Amino acid sequence: MAELARAVAALRIVGEDLDPSEITALLGCEPTTAWAKGETRTTHGVTRVMSFGKWGMEAPETSPADLDSQVSAILDRLSPDQGVWSNLAERYDVDLFCGWFMERLNEGVSLAPETLASLGARRIVLDIDLYGAFEADAPETRSVPAVQKWWPGRS
Template sequence: MAEIAQSSAGLRFSGDDLDPIELTRLLGGKPTYAIRKGDLHTYPPNRPPRIARTGIWRLSSEYDAGDQLDRQISDILSALTSDVSVWADLVRRFKVDMFCGVWLNEENQGLGLAPQTLLMLGERGIELDLDIYYDRPGPDAGDVSEPN
């Protein structure tokens, strides 16, 4: 099977009543990005400041070459509390998902998640959200011959 070009994962919480300080305390780990509804923020970077329409708490992996998605998800979840009662409360109060990006460099590629990683997501009630990207080469992409 062909190799995945790169992958990334990010645990996302969102909600109007989200308090980033409370979530950080309950989860036992620091976010890579957090904002309270109504606060001024500049995300994405290079954009003018604006008011957050909802609260956000996100812990993201780095972009890694190859099929690293299982490790990225596992690393994120392992860095946070394993107390399922905390997770049950949070998924009841907020929208929670593990947003993953997978970039393919050719067709017919696949990836898999270990049963332990799937169990970690399931026990915590986290939805898995996959975005899969592939930029199909144009009709002339492989043609390097000189025109007549």
């Protein structure tokens, strides 16, 4: 299996009544992105009033993908207190967003048991978006029979 080409990862804590300063105090670290419900934000030239609060921490992009190091880059900066994480998970939506970018038809990634345990102990949902590379000139994307060889009945 080929290595996954590239990965981005970010911890996201989201809730209607979320106060970013409270989350910062609980976790002991400044976020890379945050806002409260009712704040005005402009993104890509569009201004909108936020309907929920968010506290987020991004990890450096990795190429090839290395989610283990990305999780460590985030969680090593934050409180290890299980009570804090339990409280956050009961009050807010807490997840680790992962964007995984492929350059070939078949790429993969493995996660260490310690990484999975760290996320689980903190009740952090793993949210994965996969981005495939299906270019007309890429030989591995021209032929469906190659996929059918591994997954019979698929087209």
